Amino acid sequence: MTDWMGWLVGAGILVIAELFTGTFYLLMIAIGLAAGALAAWSGANGSVQTFVAAALGLAATAILHRSRFGRPARTEASRDRNVNLDIGQRVAVAEWQQGRARVMYRGAPWDVELSPGALPEAGEFRIVEVRGNRLILANA
Secondary structure, eight states: OOOOHHHHHHHHHHHHHHHHHHHSSSHHHHHHHHHHHHHHHTTHHHHHHHHHHHHHHHHHHHHHHSSTTTTTTOGGGOOOOTTTTTTTEEEEEEEBBBTTEEEEEEEEEEEEEEOOOOOSSSSEEEEEEEEEEEEEEEEO
């Protein structure tokens, strides 16, 4: 097996591993290994191949880290519909008292508060956040 084939096999293994992680970091290292394969194919010696692979892998990783794809979305769990299925559900509020009320939701009484900007009027509201045992509501 020639050097460039070894670099490409390594890059292929990283691409396959990337499919199981869900991030793009292993893909960036695979790009570096592919660059090492190009250096080997062009006739560079082993140290140059390694330098090219490391430099491109690090540069690609740094670029990815600075992009929006390199950082996980930061949403609070109390507002994330994927974490709490109550987010987005609707409740009816008969009367507000200083921005607070008590409603029946899922067969139990809950304390509710208005979210900033919501209007305190009787009617149907949408749950936008769950803080402990309190539901934060916005106008539907």
